[in-house]
Amino acid sequence: MARQTKRSWKAYAAWDYRKEIEDLNKASEQGWQLTKGGCFSSKFVKNPDVRYRYQMDFRKVSEMGRYIETFREQGWEYVSSTFNGWHFFRKLYDPALPEAAYEIFTDRESLREMHRRWARVALIIGAVVAAFALFCAVRMVRMPNLPTLVQLLVSAFEAVFLLWGGFLMRRSDVDQRRQSGIPSIAVFLAVVFLGSAGSLTLTGLRPHFVTVTAAESVTEAVQNESWADFQVRYPDWYYLNLDIEAAEPLTFSILDEAGDTVYQATETVLHRKDIPLRLARGEYALAISCTSGYRLRCGME
Amino acid sequence: MKKSEPLSESYYYILLCLAKGANHGYGIMQMAESLSNGEVVIGSGTMYGATGNMMKKGWIREIMSTETGLPRRRLYQLTDSGRAALDAEIARLRRMLQHAEGV
Numbered sequence: 296m297a298r299q300t301k302r303s304w305k306a307y308a309a310w311d312y313r314k315e316i317e318d319l320n321k322a323s324e325q326g327w328q329l330t331k332g333g334c335f336s337s338k339f340v341k342n343p344d345v346r347y348r349y350q351m352d353f354r355k356v357s358e359m360g361r362y363i364e365t366f367r368e369q370g371w372e373y374v375s376s377t378f379n380g381w382h383f384f385r386k387l388y389d390p391a392l393p394e395a396a397y398e399i400f401t402d403r404e405s406l407r408e409m410h411r412r413w414a415r416v417a418l419i420i421g422a423v424v425a426a427f428a429l430f431c432a433v434r435m436v437r438m439p440n441l442p443t444l445v446q447l448l449v450s451a452f453e454a455v456f457l458l459w460g461g462f463l464m465r466r467s468d469v470d471q472r473r474q475s476g477i478p479s480i481a482v483f484l485a486v487v488f489l490g491s492a493g494s495l496t497l498t499g500l501r502p503h504f505v506t507v508t509a510a511e512s513v514t515e516a517v518q519n520e521s522w523a524d525f526q527v528r529y530p531d532w533y534y535l536n537l538d539i540e541a542a543e544p545l546t547f548s549i550l551d552e553a554g555d556t557v558y559q560a561t562e563t564v565l566h567r568k569d570i571p572l573r574l575a576r577g578e579y580a581l582a583i584s585c586t587s588g589y590r591l592r593c594g595m596e
Numbered sequence: 597m598k599k600s601e602p603l604s605e606s607y608y609y610i611l612l613c614l615a616k617g618a619n620h621g622y623g624i625m626q627m628a629e630s631l632s633n634g635e636v637v638i639g640s641g642t643m644y645g646a647t648g649n650m651m652k653k654g655w656i657r658e659i660m661s662t663e664t665g666l667p668r669r670r671l672y673q674l675t676d677s678g679r680a681a682l683d684a685e686i687a688r689l690r691r692m693l694q695h696a697e698g699v
Contacts, residue, residue, distance in 0.1 A: 350641070352641050354645075357648075358648075361644070361648075361658070361670060362644055364621070364670060365621045365640050365643050365644040365647070366640040366641075366644070368620065368621045368622035368625075368640070369621075369622060369625060369639070369640045369643075371640055384640075395637050395639075398637075398639045399639040399640045399641035399642070400639055400641045400642050401606070401637045401638055401639035401642045402604060402605055402606045402638075402642055404604045404606070405604075405606065405639075405641060405642040405645050405646065406641075408645060409641065409645075
């Protein structure tokens with residue numbers, strides 16, 4: 296007989312874990328028995344002949360043997376664990392047993408400890424992400440550009456989500472049954488994945504180049520009128536690094552498609568980093584004119 | 597002597613159920629339930645956390661059962677410091693009861 300299985304992509308926020316337990320119990324009633332609980336998806340196998348009640352615990356287990364035995368003694372079958380420390384257990388449903396037989400935390404302290412263990416992890420990660428968001432904010436002030444803005448928004452959203460979640464779990468009490476008002480974990484994951492992908496794509500689309508040119512003699516220098524092109528794929532702030540060393544004043548220019556100058560510097564010696572340029576989408580050309588030998592290095596990140 | 601924190605209900609009953617001898621988790625759970633006339637139930641999550649913490653504190657230790665003919669099981673045994681913690685808690689509860697009677 297072929298075993299009928301299915302995978303559910305329902306993800307739950309940690310503070311909605313009771314909702315997850317309820318849904319697992321309902322699925323079991325409908326004949327779908329959990330075989331592997333996960334953070335992002337769960338696996339079920341069809342077996343309409345049994346009915347289980349489920350429970351979830353969050354902890355870093357140092358003695359797995361003792362842990363599973365402690366649960367097995369009271370009729371709990373270990374199902375699986377997630378990578379981040381959630382453990383799933385199930386017990387055969389017996390209508391004769393009181394509801395208390397399906398609880399794994401039977402005092403206020405141990406349930407609160409479980410919530411606090413999760414909150415601790417969320418608050419630590421939240422603090423790290425918040426620090427990264429702050430770093431992005433500082434970078435945004437000094438060198439604004441689109442990829443940094445996306446990173447800032449995504450990390451700020453992540454930090455708020457995690458810190459708020461940790462806060463909710465910390466103060467959640469035994470009788471707390473309400474749904475949190477925060478957008479579901481699916482929205483969180485979508486923002487994180489799309490935001491990270493967007494930021495990476497935007498970074499990848501930026502012109503990255505370092506070009507070096509030099510002329511030993513005057514005749515060579517005159518020929519070097521226009522020597523490199525680059526492409527800007529989306530309008531944004533871009534940052535130019537420029538090093539000039541020349542005997543006579545050298546004029547360095549960036550020209551757009553129409554031939555208009557968007558940046559120009561005339562110097563004999565110049566070492567500058569991160570010169571902000573507001574560039575529109577299009578092709579650009581780098582041009583030099585100099586009446587002496589020179590050395591020039593120009594880059595963009 | 598340093599004033600000790602009151603024990604939680606689960607810690608108190610686990611220690612109490614070990615006072616007469618070593619027992620396994622399920623035995624502790626059943627004994628707590630019958631001692632308290634069903635008032636105290638110790639679920640598995642609570643039991644694992646409490647026994648783990650009390651082993652760390654050195655109040656109880658883990659031993660293996662040696663009964664012949666039965667599968668070896670994990671038992672918990674009260675240590676001297678565990679007995680002292682239990683006695684201190686019982687004394688504290690007695691005092692509290694006396695205080696109530698004085699009102």
